[in-house]
Amino acid sequence: MNHISKRKQDHVDLCVNHNMNHKSKTTGLERYEFIHNALPEINYEDISTATFFLQKEIAAPLFISSMTGGFKGATSINQQLAEIAATIKIPLGIGSLRIALHDTSVHDSFTIIKRIVGDTIPLFGNIGAAEIAQKSNHAPLLSILEKCKADAIAIHLNPLQELLQPEGNPQFKGVLFGIESFIKLYQKPVIVKEVGAGISMNVASKLLDIGVSAIDVAGAGGTSWAGVELTRNSDTSYENIFWDWGIPTSECVQMIVPLKKTYAFELYASGGIQSAFDIAMSIALGADSVGMAGSIIKSLINDGNQATLNMIENLIMNIKRIMFLTGSHNIEQLKLAAIKEK
16 A cells, blocks of 8 residues: 555544544534524425536535545445435535546546446546646646546645645645646636635635635534644644644635625535534525535444435435525525524
């Protein structure tokens, strides 16, 4: 097993078998509540959770965030995730393609996904921002994306993770230019996401100025990738502040929403999403869709495919129930639902 495969395996094992969440920081979503509508004037069966993700209709404002690929067992995990996403009709993110650029033997763990989902759902690839910045030739990545038949790509910003990772690559000079150059070559949507430390309004503005199609805030409050890397790192000189470093998910969404008045883009909330309430409240705060990863991979590995499918279906059912109690016929109306701070 090469060092990248080993790292991917470590990440999954730590996230599934240990508490890698932020220690004191939360998403901030729990600080809000919906104002009950005793006169919803709708029938429950008429409510639709359907919405759009990069202009493709999906069953609910929920997607499975990029998680894994490129190590023993990843093919089976991705196959199951693909089956679940296709059954429910929600988007799916492919794990980081970095290893696929260096090792053709792992390609099947990525390409199997499209063979299962076909054209039924949006499928997006995933690559690190530092990788984009350091490559003057994007042809290999474009080739892998074509091989995976991805409908879009998510470029992840992870300076905190790279800084703390034992084999990390904190070389972020030129990242914005690298993303801009890639956008000009890639003829499909480009999503930019964080990995648990959040995206500020200032950073989002810079990304939207160069033509990014969607921002996934991936804020603090769930899995701390700083915590994951600190656990893997034998260097004890790092202070504990880094474990809880980042902007809470709810704050990221609220900071970036006003940019919709100036830019045309989709805003995704992820980072610490655990429940139907978290999803619905993220939408009410201004997100267009919501990503989940940690809860799904834990359920899949610990409880299996069917239990995970049932869990996601229950999430969507409870989103619909929240919509009924807020008088929301559809997701656009849920965005306008009355909320208040507790």
